[in-house]
Amino acid sequence: MPEGADAATFQITEEAFTDDGVMINSRFLDGLKPKAAFEEVANRLSSETINGRPVGERKVNFRLRDWGVSRQRYWGCPIPMIHCDDCGVVPVPKSDMPVKLPDDIDFEKPGNPLDRHPTWKHVKCPKCGGDARRETDTMDTFVDSSWYFARFTAPWENDPTDPKAANEWLPVDQYIGGIEHAILHLLYSRFFARAMSATGHLDVAEPFKGLFTQGMVVHETYRAEDGRWLAPNEIELSGSGDDRKAVEIATGEPASIGSLEKMSKSKKNTVSPEDIIESFGADTARWFMLSDSPPERDVEWTDDGATGAHRFVQRVWRLVSEVADHVRGVAPKAAHEALPLRLRRRRTRP
Ligand SMILES: [Zn+2]
Numbered sequence: 001m002p003e004g005a006d007a008a009t010f011q012i013t014e015e016a017f018t019d020d021g022v023m024i025n026s027r028f029l030d031g032l033k034p035k036a037a038f039e040e041v042a043n044r045l046s047s048e049t050i051n052g053r054p055v056g057e058r059k060v061n062f063r064l065r066d067w068g069v070s071r072q073r074y075w076g077c078p079i080p081m082i083h084c085d086d087c088g089v090v091p092v093p094k095s096d097m098p099v100k101l102p103d104d105i106d107f108e109k110p111g112n113p114l115d116r117h118p119t120w121k122h123v124k125c126p127k128c129g130g131d132a133r134r135e136t137d138t139m140d141t142f143v144d145s146s147w148y149f150a151r152f153t154a155p156w157e158n159d160p161t162d163p164k165a166a167n168e169w170l171p172v173d174q175y176i177g178g179i180e181h182a183i184l185h186l187l188y189s190r191f192f193a194r195a196m197s198a199t200g201h202l203d204v205a206e207p208f209k210g211l212f213t214q215g216m217v218v219h220e221t222y223r224a225e226d227g228r229w230l231a232p233n234e235i236e237l238s239g240s241g242d243d244r245k246a247v248e249i250a251t252g253e254p255a256s257i258g259s260l261e262k263m264s265k266s267k268k269n270t271v272s273p274e275d276i277i278e279s280f281g282a283d284t285a286r287w288f289m290l291s292d293s294p295p296e297r298d299v300e301w302t303d304d305g306a307t308g309a310h311r312f313v314q315r316v317w318r319l320v321s322e323v324a325d326h327v328r329g330v331a332p333k334a335a336h337e338a339l340p341l342r343l344r345r346r347r348t349r350p
Helices: 034-048 141-145 163-169 179-198 275-277 282-292 303-327
Strands: 081-084 088-091 122-124 131-134 171-177 208-214 219-225 234-240 245-248 254-262
Touching: 141 179, 171 179, 179 208, 275 282, 282 303
Parallel strands: 171 208
Antiparallel strands: 081 088, 081 131, 122 131, 219 254, 234 245, 245 254
């Protein structure tokens, strides 16, 4: 409950209280702020004993896992290591950095194109001068994106960063990405920022001031009786609510309607932008995505929703057409002067 409220009379309503506040209905934690409550729980668990042993111990858990950074593909920073039969793995000397990718690359065959390149990987060992091989794996692109925002503050520098420039520009004001990035990439880049602060390349505790994870476009999934995924244009829908039914057009057999999922090729629950633009136009597609839900929430793509957005776009068009004759000859206003004007729909009473 909010701080200062009376636990005896405080009413829990339909709407959650989402600020920090103080604990209620939590026995020995009542009246404590969350941080103090964490402490109290940890203290109790570590001081109480069962059969002479503490019930628990205080420990910080990090969710950062080991990360395999090598990839067998062309697009990525080369890993600057050289393999020598006599000396083992030898780092590329600083004077030979950066290792550049070859431009004449062949993507036609499967496998790692760098490994197949006729000359790129053949080098001399920096230690003994004998024949050796370059590492042909490249780094996961998250390695670059975990710190490039620091590099961008002084891209002309010979060193990884100019700490003065980096400290002036960072932290980044707003990080925008999908929720899948919020778990891995966000942790990696925070880890990089800590490491770079320890090595003197940077002096920030956290690399990002704000995080915004935008929603995804989701769509129902459909499956034939034998388990095949079916695309929205392969089925015919009828009914509404609990009585909605789907039929596979090609076979006439009933299909099952599954959960809302992020659009993916494997589940075939995609609607191509070309189809949407073909049937409704690009304005409708844009309007539907912007109007259907706030940017942090998922947008459920439905034909009904798109049709609704299309009707709205047409209504605006009709309104402008009707007004056009009356405003002919009126000088246009600059956008900032016209801003307070809003287009409103007048509700008609029944
Ligand atoms: Zn060697």
